[in-house]
Amino acid sequence: MNKAATATGAEGSAILKWTATVGLLIVVAIPCLFIVIQAIFPNIGSGSFAAPFSLFIKTLADPSLLGLAGNTLTLGVGTVVCAAIVALPLAALRALFRVPGALIWDALLLIPFMIPPYIAALGWIMTLQPHGYLEQLTGVNLAQLLFSVPGIMIIMGLNTFPVVYFVLSRTFETVGARYADVGRVFGAGQWRSFARITFPLAMPGLAASLLLVFAMSIEEYGTPAALGRRIGFEVLVTGIENRISEWPIDLPGSATLSLVLVLMALVAFMLQRWLLTRRDYRIIGGKPQASDKRELGIWALPATLLFGFVAFLATGLPILAILATALSRTISGGLTLSNMGTDNFAELLNTGSDGLVAMGNSLALGITTALLAGLMGTITAYAVVKGRGRFRIILDALSITPNALPGVVVAVGIILAWNQPWLPITPYNTPFILLLAYCCILLPQPVRYATASLHQLGDNLEAAARVSGSGPLMAFRRIVLPLILPSMITAMILVFAVASRELVASLLVAPIGFQTIAVFIWQQFDQGSMGLGMAMAFCAVLMTTLIPLALISILRWATKGTVSGLH
Structure with missing residues (x-):
């Protein structure tokens, strides 16, 4: 039974490892690779490797x-x-x-x-x-x-x-x-x-x-x-x-x-x-450290x-x-009561307006990015923490690579990778290209959260499930995932908040005619419609601040309720 469980576990780990590998290749490795290739081979778009390093x-x-x-x-x-x-x-x-x-x-x-x-x-x-x-x-x-x-x-x-x-x-x-x-x-x-x-x-x-x-x-x-x-x-x-x-x-x-x-x-x-x-900055020894904050006195x-x-x-x-x-x-009316009103908000939130469509696009992209990046981050972290061999080091390195890549670099890599004329099918000039860009930029957050949670879990729970007849994927879905879910929800909320307002990748890779909140605000300022752009900006600040805070509060309340119920 133990040998069978071990073999099944290895097979399940391999499935998760290769799932993580394929995801990281598509989202992270290929865009990064094409930046280097395009810099070295300027004619790669036409399928030619001629004149390497010439334009570089x-x-x-x-x-x-x-x-x-x-x-x-x-x-x-x-x-x-x-x-x-x-x-x-x-x-x-x-x-x-x-x-x-x-x-x-x-x-x-x-x-x-x-x-x-x-x-x-x-x-x-x-x-x-x-x-x-x-x-x-x-x-x-x-x-x-x-x-x-x-x-x-x-x-x-x-x-x-x-x-x-x-x-x-x-x-x-x-x-x-x-x-x-x-x-x-x-x-x-x-x-x-x-x-x-x-x-x-x-x-x-x-x-x-x-x-x-x-x-x-x-x-x-x-x-x-x-x-x-x-x-x-x-x-x-x-x-x-x-x-x-x-x-x-x-x-x-x-x-x-x-x-x-x-x-x-x-x-x-x-x-x-x-x-x-x-230098050596160690200050924590074996003794507990008491809080010794002082009173400010006259400096309060x-x-x-x-x-x-x-x-x-x-x-x-x-x-x-x-x-x-x-x-x-x-804008020319200035700060006077007669010039104040909710006209811009009414125009922005009018049924069928460009602003409302842009908000819907950003909400949809933010939610989808949070779910996809959360799933990829969880699988990647599991393959790194629970996996074996040196290959997991490569996965870990790929997962944190976007931390060193500015958003504009990710956008350039996405364009270079998926705008090649020889590709039979490409997500370029579709909303999916934005999804790829957002996932690449924000993937490190859920990976780090999941890694921290997985390090706190022992292997005995999964081993017991496998010995009892559960397959590795079922053990992952029924045991590991529920235990790390609170941390992953927090990470996904943060991913949603950033993805729904992201600017530079949206400006560079958004399909023609497809607007997000950031693109809408930027275009309104370019066109001189400051009031309408700021109405959208105010809604964006509310959406990306209050919604995450509310969801985190609900998550904490639900977690406390679950713990109280267990007691």
């Missing part, structure tokens, strides 16, 4: 590439600095002191991360542009700051600083104040103890979060396109989009720029690894005002600008 070398020798790469690096580093300046004091206060209303501030500071960057950028444009809301209310015009490189960095920093804030506050919390107290006993002042002891011990969390901010910044399309193009500030992402969308189309050039962008992200990762291997009010100011800038101001524009009948 030409693109690398193009003087404009140095400018694009330099601007990308400048934007990434500048955004990291801005995000760190905002997040560092807030994280230190939150972790080391008792901040009034700490949980409320956490919730408010999480919202900027839930607002798509391009929507936040459009809100800032409506606020700070000439005759914008700030000038109407105060007479102050900050358009010169808005349409500048430092302005772009500040706006992107306000959108990404929650990544640093939440990671760093938890890291500071782990370090605590006791090590700094030792330094103060030996004569160091409060600031010197923090700078020389607490801050260096938090370096792993800081490096990881800043690397993520850098990667998010160099792959962001919406904000540089909306603001940078007005001042001639082009980055690699917009340069790639220009080579794909403007005539003459330069697919080899876009593939080469994509490789440069990926290389930049990998260098940043290597730099992080180098920084973290230079200034700290609260600081949290409130940042929350207003990062959360309140963009949302108010979006809502004000959405409620304005005409």
Whole structure:
């Protein structure tokens, strides 16, 4: 019986392994491979391998590439600095002191991360542009700051600083104040103890979060396109989009720029690894660590005002600008009661309208992507965690590869892979191409969630099921899947939230005439219909924030109810 169960289990594992392999090849490996092939062989579209590296070398020798790469690096580093300046004091206060209303501030500071960057950028444009809301209310015009490189960095920093804030506050919390107290006993002042002891011990969390901010910044399309193009500030992402969308189309050039962008992200990762291997940051021993947060005393009010100011800038101001524009009948009418109404929302939600169709398309794509990516992620994670042999390492590497690929690079790979004239059948120019792009970009999330859950499950449950006569697939469906389902539902909710608002892949690979929420908003701004675009943006923010939060709350309630029922 045991030998039969073992043989059946091996057969079932093989089925899941090959299912994961085929899925990863289609969704991840083939697009990545075609980026490299197209960069090396410029005529591969016509079935020719002639003149290898000819356009690759030409693109690398193009003087404009140095400018694009330099601007990308400048934007990434500048955004990291801005995000760190905002997040560092807030994280230190939150972790080391008792901040009034700490949980409320956490919730408010999480919202900027839930607002798509391009929507936040459009809100800032409506606020700070000439005759914008700030000038109407105060007479102050900050358009010169808005349409500048430092302005772009500040706006992107306000959108990404929650990544640093939440990671760093938890890291500071782990370090605590006791090590700094030792330094103060030996004569160091409060600031010197923090700078020389607490801050260096938090370096792993800081490096990881800043690397993520850098990667998010160099792959962001919406904000540089909306603001940078007005001042001639082009980055690699917009340069790639220009080579794909403007005539003459330069697919080899876009593939080469994509490789440069990926290389930049990998260098940043290597730099992080180098920084973290230079010192020993271990602080957790065998003894329990007590919480030792201090009272702020007279600094309670200034700290609260600081949290409130940042929350207003990062959360309140963009949302108010979006809502004000959405409620304005005409932009020229300004912020007057007579100019306010729900006309844009009525037009947007009118039966059969383009906006309603776009919302339906995004909802359908978001749900389908969540289900497909969740299923693929679960199968892939199972093949990696429960599988045997070195092949599972390859599967694991493929599953996390999209983390190193900006969305624009994925879009380029999808176009190159599925727009070849010799293909007998292709999903290109159909909604399925968007589904492939979204799944590739978002697959790492469910894979990581499923991997973490599977590592907590022993092998005895499946073994007992197989000995009792269940096949491996039935054991997977009836035992493993229900046990990891809560984690997978959470991952799929996050996938839905991102997929339903994704911009750059939607702009590049969406079929002609097929609109999503992001494409609709972008087109309305290009056409000058700011009110209608912002009405859609406000609905998108509500949809991608409230729906996931509501579903997560329902999931937690259901889980608690199940646990109570078992007791």
